[in-house]
Amino acid sequence: MPLEYYPPVTNFLDIITKHPFVVKVWSTHNVNNRAVYFNKELKNITRSVFPKKNDNILKRFTKYCIFNLSCFLDLVIYRPEVVFYYESYSVFPVFLYLKLFGKGTRLYIHYHEYEDRENYKNGMKLVRYYHELEKKFLYERASWISQTNKDRLHMFASDHPKLPSEVLKIMPNYPPKIWSSQVSVNGKIAKNAIRTVYVGSLSLKDTFIREYCNWLLVFKRRITLDIFAYNMSQETKAYLENLNAPNIRFYNDGISYDKLPNILTNYDVGLILYRGNTTNYIYNAPNKLFEYLVCGLQVWYSDTLLGMKDYESENINKIDFENIPELMEIQKSFVSMSPSKKYIAEEVYSIMLKHIIKSINKDYNISESNK
Numbered sequence: 001m002p003l004e005y006y007p008p009v010t011n012f013l014d015i016i017t018k019h020p021f022v023v024k025v026w027s028t029h030n031v032n033n034r035a036v037y038f039n040k041e042l043k044n045i046t047r048s049v050f051p052k053k054n055d056n057i058l059k060r061f062t063k064y065c066i067f068n069l070s071c072f073l074d075l076v077i078y079r080p081e082v083v084f085y086y087e088s089y090s091v092f093p094v095f096l097y098l099k100l101f102g103k104g105t106r107l108y109i110h111y112h113e114y115e116d117r118e119n120y121k122n123g124m125k126l127v128r129y130y131h132e133l134e135k136k137f138l139y140e141r142a143s144w145i146s147q148t149n150k151d152r153l154h155m156f157a158s159d160h161p162k163l164p165s166e167v168l169k170i171m172p173n174y175p176p177k178i179w180s181s182q183v184s185v186n187g188k189i190a191k192n193a194i195r196t197v198y199v200g201s202l203s204l205k206d207t208f209i210r211e212y213c214n215w216l217l218v219f220k221r222r223i224t225l226d227i228f229a230y231n232m233s234q235e236t237k238a239y240l241e242n243l244n245a246p247n248i249r250f251y252n253d254g255i256s257y258d259k260l261p262n263i264l265t266n267y268d269v270g271l272i273l274y275r276g277n278t279t280n281y282i283y284n285a286p287n288k289l290f291e292y293l294v295c296g297l298q299v300w301y302s303d304t305l306l307g308m309k310d311y312e313s314e315n316i317n318k319i320d321f322e323n324i325p326e327l328m329e330i331q332k333s334f335v336s337m338s339p340s341k342k343y344i345a346e347e348v349y350s351i352m353l354k355h356i357i358k359s360i361n362k363d364y365n366i367s368e369s370n371k
Contacts, residue, residue, distance in 0.1 A: 001089070002030040002050055003037045006112060007257045008173040008287065009086060010037050011345045015176070017041040019353055024078055026071040026093070034230070035256050046074060064126065068092045076101055081363075082356055084108040088115065091130035091138065098141060106359050108144040108352070109134075110171055114152040114280045117159065139163055143359055144352065146171040151283035151307050171352060173287045174343040175260075175294050182261035183295045183339045193247070194223040194330075196300070197267040199255065200288055201231040204239060206281075207273040208302055208321035213240075213248060215324045221247050222327060226267070230254035264295035268337075273321065276304030283307040289316070296339040 003010055003025070016023055017039060028050035030036055037045075048067040051060040071093035075083070083105055085094050098105060120128050139145065139160060146169040147153040153170050157163065204210050209227075216225055224247040227240065232252070240250045255263055264270065270292030276282040284307045292299050293315065301308050303318040312318065315337060319325070 001028060001087075002034075002047075003027045003045075004030045004034040006086070007175075008112065008345070010039075010257070011174075011176050012349055013037075013039060013042055015346055015349045016353065021353075021356075024074070024080070026067070026074065028067060034254075046070065068096075072096045080105060081360055082106045082108060084110070086110050087112065088120075088131045088134060089124075089127050091133055095130075095133045095138060099137065104363065106356070106363075107138065107142045108356070109138070109142050110146045111152075111156070112148065112173065114147060114155060114283065116155065116279050119278070119280070135160070142167055144169055144355060146352075148172050149283070149285045149307055150310070152280075155279070155283065169352070171348055172285070172290070172343070174290045174345040174348055175287075176345045179261045179291075179294050180339060180341055180344070183265045193221055194269060194327075195267040196223065196225045196269040196271055197228070197264065197297070198225065198271040198273060199228045199260065199264075199291070200286075202227065202229040202273075203233050203236050205233075206275055206277055208275060209236070209273055210239065211321045212271070212273060212324070213243060213245070215321075216247055217243075217245055219247070219327055223247065225249070225271075227251060228255040228263075260291060261295055264292065264297060267297055270295075270297040270299050272299060272301035272305065272308070274302055274305060276302065276306075281305065285311060290340075290343040293340040294343055296337045298337060 003013075013023070013025065018041070023042060024044040024046070025042065026046050026048075029047045031050050031052060048070055049063045051063045055063070075093060075097040079101070081104075083094055083097070083102070085091065085108075094107070098107065115123070115131075120131050145156075145163070145167055147156050148170070149172060150170055153168055157165070157168055198209070202209055213225070216223060227248070227250045229250075229252060237252060240248075240252075243250075270288060272286060272288060274281050274284065274286070276284075282305060284305055289299060289301070289308070289311065299316045300319050301316065303320050305318075308316070308318065324330075
C-alpha cells in the first residue's frame with residue numbers, strides 16, 4: 001500500500017530518521033493524487049506500481065509479483081539487521097529473505113487492523129496464503145508483534161496461543177508531537193452553533209452518516225457539520241451532494257494529514273461514526289480519536305465501538321446515533337477543552353526503537369556499560 005494512505009507509517013518514518021538508524025523503505029506509488037510523502041532525511045524509498053481496482057486479475061497479479069520480487073532482491077543486497085513490515089499483505093518478500101538469507105535478522109511486525117479467521121477466509125486468496133506463511137514461519141521468528149490496542153492484542157493472542165507473551169505489544173496510532181505546537185486552545189464553544197467535523201473514509205453502509213445528517217437537518221444552523229473525506233462510495237457521495245443543507249458542508253478532496261492541526265482547531269466536536277460491522281471495527285480506537293483530542297476537540301463516538309470504552313471521559317462521549325438525544329441535552333455535556341498532550345507518537349514509537357537497539361546490542365554482545 002502507498003505510504004500516504006497510512007499517516008502512522010509516515011509518522012514512524014519521520015521519527016525513526018531522527019535516530020541513528022539507516023532506513024530503507026519499500027512501498028508502492030501513490031495513485032489517488034494525495035500529496036507525496038517526503039522526508040529529506042530518508043533517501044531510500046523504493047516504490048513499485050500499485051494495483052488499481054479496475055485492473056484485471058493478470059495485471060494485478062503481475063503488479064504484486066513486481067513488488068515482491070523487487071523488494072526481495074533489494075533485501076538480499078541490503079542485508080538488514082532488522083526487518084519491519086506492516087500487515088499480512090507485505091509478507092512474501094520478507095518470508096523469502098528470512099527463509100533463504102536472513103538467519104540473524106530481527107523481525108518486527110505491526111498491524112493497523114485486526115483480521116480474524118473469518119476475514120482471512122473470505123478475503124483475498126493471496127493474503128490468506130501470506131497469513132499461512134506468517135503462522136508457519138514468521139511469527140516464531142518475530143521479536144515483536146503489535147496491535148493498536150489491548151482488545152485487538154488480546155484477540156490476536158487468542159488466535160495464536162503459542163506465541164510468547166513477551167513478543168506481543170500494544171502500539172497505538174498517535175499523532176506526532178509537532179501537532180501540539182500547531183494547535184491553539186479551544187476553550188469555548190461557538191455561541192451561534194456547535195461546530196462538528198468528520199475526517200476520514202465514509203460510507204452509508206459502514207457509518208452512521210445518514211442518521212447523523214438527518215438529525216442535523218432538524219436543527220439547521222444551531223449545529224453544523226463539515227466533512228473531509230478521501231474515500232467514499234458513489235452512493236455516499238451522491239447522498240451528501242444532494243442534501244442541500246446550509247449546516248452541512250462536504251469536501252470530497254479530503255485534507256492532507258499535515259494540515260489537520262490547523263483545520264481541526266476550528267471545531268468543537270470530532271465525530272467517529274463507524275457502525276461496528278466487523279470485529280475489527282467493534283474493537284477499534286481509531287486514529288481520529290487521538291487526532292481530535294490533541295487538537296482540543298470533544299469526541300462523539302458510536303456506542304457500538306467497544307474498543308473506545310477505555311477512553312471514555314467528560315471529553316469523549318458515546319452516542320446512539322440511531323436515537324440521538326435532544327440538542328439541549330447534548331449541550332450540557334460540553335466542558336472547556338484544551339489540547340491533549342497525552343497521546344504523542346514519539347513516546348509510543350520510542351519504546352519499539354529502544355527494543356530494537358537493545359536487541360541489536362544483544363546480538364553484538366554490547367552491554368549498557370560498554371556503550
